[in-house]
Amino acid sequence: MTPESATIVALATAPAAGAVGILRVSGPAALEVGRGLAPGVPAAPTPRHAYLTSFVDAAGAVLDEGLFLYFQAPRSFTGEDVVELHAHGSPRLLRLLLARALEDARVRPALPGEFTRRAFLHGRIDLTRAEAVADLVAADSEAAVRAAAAGLSGALAERIRALELPLRELHADLEGVLNFPDEAEGADAEAGSRVVALRSAAEALRAEVGRGRLVRQGARVALYGPVNAGKSTLFNRLVGEARALVDDEPGTTRDALEARVEWDGLGVTLYDTAGLREAPGRVEALGIARTKELLAAVDLAVLVLPPGTSRDEAASWTREAGATPVLTVTGKCDVLTAARGSVEDDTNAASAVPSPLGDAASDGMSALPSPAPPRVSGLTGEGVDALRTSVLARLWGGGTPSAVALVSERHADALRRTAEALGRAEEASRVSTLEVLSGEVGLALEALGEVSGTSVSEALLDTLFQRFCIGK
Ligand SMILES: Nc1nc2c(ncn2[C@@H]2O[C@H](COP(=O)(O)OP(=O)(O)OP(=O)(O)O)[C@@H](O)[C@H]2O)c(=O)[nH]1
Numbered sequence: 001m002t003p004e005s006a007t008i009v010a011l012a013t014a015p016a017a018g019a020v021g022i023l024r025v026s027g028p029a030a031l032e033v034g035r036g037l038a039p040g041v042p043a044a045p046t047p048r049h050a051y052l053t054s055f056v057d058a059a060g061a062v063l064d065e066g067l068f069l070y071f072q073a074p075r076s077f078t079g080e081d082v083v084e085l086h087a088h089g090s091p092r093l094l095r096l097l098l099a100r101a102l103e104d105a106r107v108r109p110a111l112p113g114e115f116t117r118r119a120f121l122h123g124r125i126d127l128t129r130a131e132a133v134a135d136l137v138a139a140d141s142e143a144a145v146r147a148a149a150a151g152l153s154g155a156l157a158e159r160i161r162a163l164e165l166p167l168r169e170l171h172a173d174l175e176g177v178l179n180f181p182d183e184a185e186g187a188d189a190e191a192g193s194r195v196v197a198l199r200s201a202a203e204a205l206r207a208e209v210g211r212g213r214l215v216r217q218g219a220r221v222a223l224y225g226p227v228n229a230g231k232s233t234l235f236n237r238l239v240g241e242a243r244a245l246v247d248d249e250p251g252t253t254r255d256a257l258e259a260r261v262e263w264d265g266l267g268v269t270l271y272d273t274a275g276l277r278e279a280p281g282r283v284e285a286l287g288i289a290r291t292k293e294l295l296a297a298v299d300l301a302v303l304v305l306p307p308g309t310s311r312d313e314a315a316s317w318t319r320e321a322g323a324t325p326v327l328t329v330t331g332k333c334d335v336l337t338a339a340r341g342s343v344e345d346d347t348n349a350a351s352a353v354p355s356p357l358g359d360a361a362s363d364g365m366s367a368l369p370s371p372a373p374p375r376v377s378g379l380t381g382e383g384v385d386a387l388r389t390s391v392l393a394r395l396w397g398g399g400t401p402s403a404v405a406l407v408s409e410r411h412a413d414a415l416r417r418t419a420e421a422l423g424r425a426e427e428a429s430r431v432s433t434l435e436v437l438s439g440e441v442g443l444a445l446e447a448l449g450e451v452s453g454t455s456v457s458e459a460l461l462d463t464l465f466q467r468f469c470i471g472k
């Protein structure tokens with residue numbers, strides 16, 4: 001029995017008490033099984049019509065009343081006959097209904113993602129859309145929801161097709177010239193420039209991988225800098241609650257703290273870290289080692305400097321972040337403003353600032369690299385909105401976080417192999433034979449097919465659909 005001939009059943013709603021619970025059946029026996037539970041429904045129900053009916057046990061006793069929907073193959077989500085019973089959301093009742101459906105020998109429990117997998121196998125959706133279903137369910141920010149919805153409506157499928165069709169044509173032309181040199185003569189004339197264009201289109205899609213990952217997983221942003229710069233105060237301000245301990249003793253923060261926020265719909269995990277300094281105590285040194293580890297892993301490092309930091313010092317702090325992009329801000333700007341009026345004003349927090357404002361760099365701003373870093377104050381909130389905007393701009397680089405085709409790591413890997421094969425094809429078009437060129441174009445096509453699903457293995461499908469929940 002091939003998997004497709006089995007009828008599958010699962011609860012499509014979470015196994016918890018709720019307003020509505022849905023039992024979903026798909027496959028050739030779906031209607032019969034569904035009617036077994038809801039005998040009041042006509043033998044040939046109108047497809048897509050909601051019947052209000054009773055659900056009964058094996059003896060015919062009424063268990064619940066709810067809606068019965070029938071979707072006739074192929075016009076259903078899976079492409080097969082589908083029946084949905086919308087009952088009251090009682091977990092115990094739903095298990096009874098499920099058990100009854102499973103009494104039929106033609107029925108077995110659905111595997112995770114199996115409904116969606118059948119939709120894919122029956123050509124109802126391509127692989128990018130099937131994955132968008134899982135992305136939507138897993139989405140934990142507004143940007144992720146919107147991007148998954150775009151994927152669901154075929155945004156990525158569209159762009160893959162725009163690449164796949166001309167690639168297929170090129171491959172056919174080349175194979176034509178190779179196999180029927182007389183009939184297809186000249187079809188390879190533009191091959192070189194066609195390959196170049198296709199390669200840059202593949203690279204352009206690949207370039208969205210970073211954004212796709214940001215949307216899918218959220219961005220990681222760490223605050224770092226010298227001890228006592230005001231990182232924890234700023235962290236609390238950005239998070240909107242007093243999460244981190246704040247104190248005027250340098251080295252207050254040891255463990256890195258994290259908090260999840262959503263800015264302009266984009267999920268952001270924000271980290272507060274142990275301040276960096278030479279010769280700390282043992283525990284603090286462990287914290288500093290963590291800071292450095294974290295800095296290497298985040299998408300953006302926000303360097304918080306005390307007012308009055310010199311240009312050279314600022315540059316050396318920047319280097320602590322290694323390859324991670326850095327956004328520098330001057331913290332405690334309320335102090336700076338006050339100190340400009342009275343340098344030795346001990347009545348405000350200026351006394352807590354480690355770098356004295358009264359030394360050679362008496363005007364702190366002119367000592368920093370130009371343009372001067374934006375100024376913020378975690379204490380008063382000044383400049384914090386502007387900082388949020390700059391962080392988003394640095395992460396996203398313009399545009400709204402939803403305008404992305406959600407390129408996943410899997411897509412990225414397939415696109416990389418597509419682009420590499422096209423790179424070799426480009427080379428071959430200049431120095432090698434038509435066979436080699438056509439071979440590389442064929443490989444590019446195969447790699448691209450993994451994205452849409454025109455060329456995928458069972459193993460890949462297994463891995464993909466394991467991400468899904470049962471009943472999806
Ligand atoms: N005036 C003023 N004082 C601030 C500001 N931010 C922090 N402070 C003070 O500076 C001291 C250190 O603040 P923290 O937020 O703990 O600084 P930190 O960078 O997290 O310090 P470590 O965890 O020790 O590295 C505290 O006394 C804060 O009240 C600010 O924006 N303005």
Ligand SMILES: [Mg+2]
Pocket residue numbers: 231232233244245246252253272273274275
């Ligand atoms: Mg701190």
